[in-house]
Amino acid sequence: NAGVMQNPRHLVRRRGQEARLRCSPMKGHSHVYWYRQLPEEGLKFMVYLQKENIIDESGMPKERFSAEFPKEGPSILRIQQVVRGDSAAYFCASSPGDTREKLFFGSGTQLSVL
Amino acid sequence: DQQVKQNSPSLSVQEGRISILNCDYTNSMFDYFLWYKKYPAEGPTFLISISSIKDKNEDGRFTVFLNKSAKHLSLHIVPSQPGDSAVYFCAIKNSNSGYALNFGKGTSLLVTP
Numbered sequence: 001n002a003g004v005m006q007n008p009r010h011l012v013r014r015r016g017q018e019a020r021l022r023c024s025p026m027k028g029h030s031h032v033y034w035y036r037q038l039p040e041e042g043l044k045f046m047v048y049l050q051k052e053n054i055i056d057e058s059g060m061p062k063e064r065f066s067a068e069f070p071k072e073g074p075s076i077l078r079i080q081q082v083v084r085g086d087s088a089a090y091f092c093a094s095s096p097g098d099t100r101e102k103l104f105f106g107s108g109t110q111l112s113v114l
Numbered sequence: 115d116q117q118v119k120q121n122s123p124s125l126s127v128q129e130g131r132i133s134i135l136n137c138d139y140t141n142s143m144f145d146y147f148l149w150y151k152k153y154p155a156e157g158p159t160f161l162i163s164i165s166s167i168k169d170k171n172e173d174g175r176f177t178v179f180l181n182k183s184a185k186h187l188s189l190h191i192v193p194s195q196p197g198d199s200a201v202y203f204c205a206i207k208n209s210n211s212g213y214a215l216n217f218g219k220g221t222s223l224l225v226t227p
Contacts, residue, residue, distance in 0.1 A: 004157070033213070042118070042203060043158070045214035056213045091157050102148065103215065105157030 002027045004106035005074075006092050012112045019079040019086070021109045025094030032075040033093040033103060034067060043091060049075060082113045117141050118206050120218035127225050133191040135221050137204035140185065147180060148205045148215070149189045151198075158203060162189070194225045 005024040013019050025032050030051050035043040045059040049069040060067065064082075069075040079086055089110050093103035119138045127133045135149075145166040150158035164171040164178045164187075171178050177190045187206070191198055201222045205215040 006157075035215075035217075040219065042120075042217035042219045043205075043215075044217070048213040058212055059214060093157075102160040102163060105150075105159065107155065107157045 004029075004092055004094050004104050006090075006106035006109050008109060009107065010110045010112070012114065013082045014114050015083055016081050019082050019111055019113075021077040021079075021090050021092075021111070022074045023077070023092030023094075023106060024074040025092075026096075026104050029094035029096050029104070031095045031097065032069050033095075034075075034077050035091045035093065035105075037089045037091065037108075039088075046077070079111075082111075084113050087111055087113045116219075117144075118204060118216045118218040120204060120221050122221050123219070124222040124224070127194045127223065129196055129225055129227050130193045133189075133194045133198065133223055133225065135189040135191075135202050135204075135223065137187040137189075137206075137218055138185060139187070139206050139216075141206075141208065141216075142182075142185065143208045143211065144206045144216075145209050146207045147178070147187050149176075149178060150203045150205055150217075152201045152203060152220070161202075191223075194223075196225045196227055199223055199225050 032049045034046040037043045047067045048056040064080045066078045089108045091108045093105045148163040149161040151161050152158040162176045179188045201220040203220045204218045
């Protein structure tokens with residue numbers, strides 16, 4: 001399966017712990033996007049990265065959240081000191097290039113904060 | 115402040131009939147419009163798109179209509195099939211401002227046999 005791979009599918013954390021969400025884009029794609037979906041809401045853009053560069057992080061909360069897409073390996077969305085309000089489905093998407101093109105989404109990581 | 119609105123949370127349609135899903139937006143600078151379909155426990159999958167220079171785009175059973183003056187977008191599925199039962203999101207962007215797709219809250223479509 002050459003689709004966008006996200007892991008873990010489910011992640012449970014206690015308040016104050018760190019959450020690390022991983023995303024491997026489709027083969028040949030060098031552009032990664034992270035979206036968050038709160039219950040009963042649509043997906044909200046968080047950040048757009050190319051290899052080793054953050055291009056647009058206008059949707060990222062200013063504190064506790066960070067993202068990277070290293071030269072080698074998957075993209076990581078990191079949430080420090082999680083709070084209950086961080087509980088959501090986090091989706092990663094990739095595209096081959098031109099941002100006008102459709103995005104290919106992974107199956108998401110469901111984060112639950114106890 | 116919801117820039118993209120899908121005012122019908124759910125829709126039920128009989129198999130073989132037409133399904134019409136609607137989406138309204140507020141920002142006249144939006145210029146690229148997409149529909150995504152989402153099954154439970156899966157990520158959204160791209161369905162069909164249209165740019166602001168067109169008012170209609172068709173792909174098999176799926177047609178998207180764009181009314182720029184009304185800031186209204188609709189997806190027609192005909193004939194509807196039980197496998198079309200899913201949540202449908204409209205997603206819109208301003209290609210000249212950032213990289214974000216702005217999603218609506220989704221409409222849950224149920225196609226009954």
